[in-house]
Amino acid sequence: MLNVQYIIVLLFFFIIAKLMKTISKTHSASNHPSNLPKSYPIIGSLFEISGNMKRYVQWTSDIVTSNPNLTFSLFWPFGQQEIFTANAANVEHILKSNFHNYEKGELFRSSFRDFLGDGIFNSDGENWKFQRKVSIHEFNTKSLRKFVEHVVDTELTDRLLPFLKNAADNKTVVDFQDILQRFAFDNICKIAFGYDPEYLSPSLPHEKLAIAIEKALKICTMRFINLIPGLWKTKRALNIGTEKQLRIAVKQVREFAKEIVRKKKQDIKGKESYDDLLSRFLSSGHSDENFVVDIVISFIMAGRDSTPTALTWFFWLLSDHPQVENEILREINRKSSETASAYDEVKDMVYTHASLCESMRLYPPVPLETKAALNDDVLPDGTKVNKGMKVTYHPYAMGRVEKVWGKDWVEFRPTRWLEREAAAEKWRFVNRDVYTYPVFQAGPRICIGKEMAFLQMKRVVAGVLRRFRVVPLVVEPVYISDLTSKMKGGFPVRIETRAEDESAAKRDPSNRLRPVRRSYMSFCLFYMYVLAHYYIYYCVLQDYYLIIEIDFFFQNIYFLSNTECAIFDN
Numbered sequence: 001m002l003n004v005q006y007i008i009v010l011l012f013f014f015i016i017a018k019l020m021k022t023i024s025k026t027h028s029a030s031n032h033p034s035n036l037p038k039s040y041p042i043i044g045s046l047f048e049i050s051g052n053m054k055r056y057v058q059w060t061s062d063i064v065t066s067n068p069n070l071t072f073s074l075f076w077p078f079g080q081q082e083i084f085t086a087n088a089a090n091v092e093h094i095l096k097s098n099f100h101n102y103e104k105g106e107l108f109r110s111s112f113r114d115f116l117g118d119g120i121f122n123s124d125g126e127n128w129k130f131q132r133k134v135s136i137h138e139f140n141t142k143s144l145r146k147f148v149e150h151v152v153d154t155e156l157t158d159r160l161l162p163f164l165k166n167a168a169d170n171k172t173v174v175d176f177q178d179i180l181q182r183f184a185f186d187n188i189c190k191i192a193f194g195y196d197p198e199y200l201s202p203s204l205p206h207e208k209l210a211i212a213i214e215k216a217l218k219i220c221t222m223r224f225i226n227l228i229p230g231l232w233k234t235k236r237a238l239n240i241g242t243e244k245q246l247r248i249a250v251k252q253v254r255e256f257a258k259e260i261v262r263k264k265k266q267d268i269k270g271k272e273s274y275d276d277l278l279s280r281f282l283s284s285g286h287s288d289e290n291f292v293v294d295i296v297i298s299f300i301m302a303g304r305d306s307t308p309t310a311l312t313w314f315f316w317l318l319s320d321h322p323q324v325e326n327e328i329l330r331e332i333n334r335k336s337s338e339t340a341s342a343y344d345e346v347k348d349m350v351y352t353h354a355s356l357c358e359s360m361r362l363y364p365p366v367p368l369e370t371k372a373a374l375n376d377d378v379l380p381d382g383t384k385v386n387k388g389m390k391v392t393y394h395p396y397a398m399g400r401v402e403k404v405w406g407k408d409w410v411e412f413r414p415t416r417w418l419e420r421e422a423a424a425e426k427w428r429f430v431n432r433d434v435y436t437y438p439v440f441q442a443g444p445r446i447c448i449g450k451e452m453a454f455l456q457m458k459r460v461v462a463g464v465l466r467r468f469r470v471v472p473l474v475v476e477p478v479y480i481s482d483l484t485s486k487m488k489g490g491f492p493v494r495i496e497t498r499a500e501d502e503s504a505a506k507r508d509p510s511n512r513l514r515p516v517r518r519s520y521m522s523f524c525l526f527y528m529y530v531l532a533h534y535y536i537y538y539c540v541l542q543d544y545y546l547i548i549e550i551d552f553f554f555q556n557i558y559f560l561s562n563t564e565c566a567i568f569d570n
């Protein structure tokens with residue numbers, strides 16, 4: 001009986017697979033060159049999308065960089081088409097020349113509305129313009145100086161450095177990704193709302209809020225890239241699964257933000273000058289509490305993830321490039337003897353600046369940026385865009401384009417951003433076109449916090465490296481991304497105190513702590529199992545393609561039915 005069922009199931013899949021192969025031949029031949037994901041009517045490239053969800057950023061990057069015009073179309077189920085591009089001319093067109101045609105779009109806004117409301121990250125048109133106008137004041141030179149000299153420096157000297165000293169003294173393993181995130185969270189709350197959450201305290205409190213933010217962000221991202229669009233709406237109506245979790249998480253985050261807003265309203269009563277962003281918004285006549293809460297949440301999102309992500313990858317790359325670390329140390333020592341103020345010290349750290357740019361070229365904190373077209377359009381490379389289509393530019397791929405960065409694009413080489421001024425024996429920073437390197441976005445919506453981010457990162461690098469060495473305890477970190485580029489499972493490191501007279505040049509790179517490589521036994525066994533599995537199928541059915549199709553089908557079914565959160569498991 002079992003055998004008959006087995007044969008019927010196989011026969012069914014045989015017919016489906018053959019049918020799809022025939023259909024796909026016609027479909028592919030007319031629309032796609034061979035290196036593109038296979039696409040079928042109705043389901044589009046469902047199989048390949050779901051099979052590559054765990055490395056979605058790298059997968060789309062490989063495809064886009066292997067196409068001569070650096071652009072390709074991905075077909076999602078139910079006829080949705082998304083254009084991916086790493087072509088600088090296209091990026092300039094989307095972000096500047098035809099800016100008004102490319103918005104966040106309704107799909108993005110509705111996916112994130114429960115969490116971000118109408119905050120700056122989730123708004124278009126007049127609403128966005130108003131928030132941008134008010135916020136921009138908070139990022140002038142005076143505020144930035146205050147930010148570095150009071151906020152960042154206090155957090156560094158009172159919290160981060162004592163924490164690292166303690167870790168070095170006790171030889172404890174530290175998740176540096178988590179520590180940097182706590183550091184940035186305290187910073188953004190202080191500068192934007194004048195509130196100190198003390199998230200980087202010695203006990204490393206399990207901050208409920210940070211967990212709720214993380215969860216809300218992941219679930220909203222899942223809504224946005226769900227294979228079955230709109231499925232989340234049914235789940236939300238029924239208040240089940242991830243949608244139920246989202247509701248709880250969002251409630252927590254909004255309660256926290258409401259509390260900050262209420263306190264601030266009390267604080268600014270009778271005041272005439274305002275020294276943080278929230279006071280400025282409240283004094284601009286916006287009394288609608290929900291709207292101000294939306295603004296607060298967007299700024300928390302802007303500040304808490306971006307710089308820690310950038311610094312995590314930076315410290316990892318640095319640990320493998322002692323000559324770069326050495327040069328940075330020389331710059332730090334020279335600057336600290338030349339200037340007294342923290343702001344002036346970091347402002348002109350040219351080599352460190354170049355190293356950070358280089359690190360973000362390989363690991364941009366925001367690896368993908370998606371827009372929606374308001375009207376039909378044609379991109380400069382000739383790609384047709386239909387109204388409502390998703391258009392994604394790909395900073396992660398753009399840092400890997402050989403034509404732009406050269407054959408050694410894979411190398412972490414800060415000098416590609418520098419020129420030697422022979423007479424003065426100094427480095428000079430050579431900026432790149434913002435559309436070739438859109439790590440901070442570009443055009444009217446360019447990141448407001450770009451300068452603030454660089455100042456903060458350079459201050460952390462100088463403060464940490466002057467006193468400590470950060471020694472990774474991972475052989476090769478695994479890249480994952482929800483909205484930002486993270487290390488899967490964190491970044492475990494050991495902190496070592498640097499001797500007063502020590503220069504990185506004296507250091508023997510082989511001293512780096514390298515844990516014993518993970519055993520590959522289980523991996524080999526798994527592969528042997530897969531090979532045996534295919535061999536048996538082959539002997540029985542004599543149709544290799546059918547085997548592949550069936551297996552892909554089962555893998556995708558397994559992927560879809562198991563969990564839609566699979567791409568996010570840390």
Ligand code: HEM
Pocket residue numbers: 120121132135188299302303306307310364365366369438439440441444445446447448449450452453
């Ligand atoms: C390495 C650090 C950072 C990177 C790579 C970065 C990158 C970006 C990117 C790609 C965007 C566009 C996002 C979108 O429209 O979806 C953006 C927007 C924004 N960023 Fe940053 N950011 C960084 C740090 C910061 C910091 C520290 C702040 C300070 C609060 C900040 C504030 C903002 C704001 C308010 C926007 C919205 C701008 C608008 O829509 O007009 N960013 N950033």
